Amino acid sequence: MAFFVLCLLSAAFTPIYVGIVFLGFIPEHHCQSPGVAQLRNRCDWSLEEELNYTLPKGETHGDAFTSQCKRYDVDWNTTELNCINPLDFSTTYRNRSSIPLTACQDGWLYDFPGSSIVTEFNLVCEDAWKLDLFQSCVNVGFFVGSISIGYMADRFGRKRCLLITIVINSISGVLMAFAPSYTWTVVFRLIQGLVSKGGWLTGYILITEFVGLSYRRTVGIVYQVAFTVGLLVLTAVAYAIPHWRWLQLAVTLPNFFFLLYYWCLPESPRWLIAQRENDKALKIIKRIAKGNRKKLPPSMQDLQSEEEMGDKPIPLFLDLVRTPQIRKHTLILMYSW
Template identity: 80%
Template structure:
């Protein structure tokens, strides 16, 4: 029992890269427009970074106009010969002063003030395309919503263990594919698939861990299961600090998930689900094994289960079960509101 509890807590901790991974995968460093010729001029003049920014990057506002200096650059040709190193903008004739020089969007890309890489720096998800970073996380959340409903039904219909193994496999494969995604679109697709199975898998683990214990212990194991998620946040932060490149980070936090496929051999099916499915023989074998591992006897209420009596009506899960009785309706509405 302790072994099952521990391995399921590992599953909870491994969920954090998907839930909050955008903080590290989508890190947005300071940036400015790439202006062709500025690097060569800066090298020739021996400017420091502060001097280069002062001479070549527009100020934050002019004539009451609000714009971002990260998304606009001077519409001038920095490859022009004879530019002054003390005030190169004075060499461009036709403009009365610096504030009258026209601006243009970042047509040639951006320069990022960070050696680390993220999906933002690789796919230039800034300025007009900054909404794509929000879309990246929204795809995960849509996957969470769909997966939490559909995978919960699958776990009730086909069993917790089978559902857990399938979600682990799909999550691991899609996570690796995301690390090698050739484009932003493919990255979105793989991230959506991860969201589709990961939240449902996490909930399945939560169900398993609470169904392994008696009613008096459910609250405790449920809290510890979520504490493991918090520990995963701390571990993820440390890993992200040591691996500042998003593709390697994605691989590092995904590959260990394949080890969770060993649950096939070390994790039993939920005895409560087996009993609900009238599979008393299999349920009694697991209950006896758990009792033996805990050094305790099987309670009389469970000993009365007859392994041969499996002809009763199996429980068929339905979404109507969420509102079938007044008490369940109340709990369903409360949980929907809090989420």
């Protein structure tokens, strides 16, 4: 049971890790030019004809950036324009390439029926770097959160730390869906990054500490497979909900159900033993054995009492390199990541 519910947590982590693909979708776009809509209606142009007549192209400025981020510096409201070739300025310009261009001063038009943070906050052209910043903040949060929350899980317990990350992740995810500006969107996404990766790693630790050494590889792989299943589910949900705010709500609200872990998920017995709380660990081990219809090994009955074990150890980062064996494992994991 504990293994199954933690796999759900792994699947729910997907929208934060790769959600930028849908939340930050960049559709085809071009500058909005005042007067073009009226001219299109007067001339009864199709969309293809409108783009062909009004978008910059040619030998000089025919690249994609120019057609998306520049527009002709032309007054489309003038009565001199004709419907067959509105840019026929033979008396003024030799050809299209000689017509001056200007920036998209009146916004953009997007060829997309839904919405994304790109279309809502116009994160294109000169502001395209803001989309990269959005995802970079998540990755910075992953890095900082993995270190700090990993320490907290060692210091205060896996279950307590996991529940705290779930609460913060859920609340910040909902606030992001209602963020009034790009800045607040980045702030709430950064908070999600700070807690979500650390929470996912805490779930991974719990799964591996619930089972024996011979099963750790199997449960670790299945935990990763659950993440892959989350990718498939996210794709289906994003296809059904093309608006980023509703999509953000749809993938965030289920996280509140993980607060039920408080009642259905036990603390890690291995962590309790490491903290000299053997009485609590033994109770959990007996409950797990009873649920799995297994007989408790005699070695488990001989756990020393808390008084005999001495003071509780305080985890330190130095422990990662204290002995040759753990130092080797730490360096291998750092290289792998």
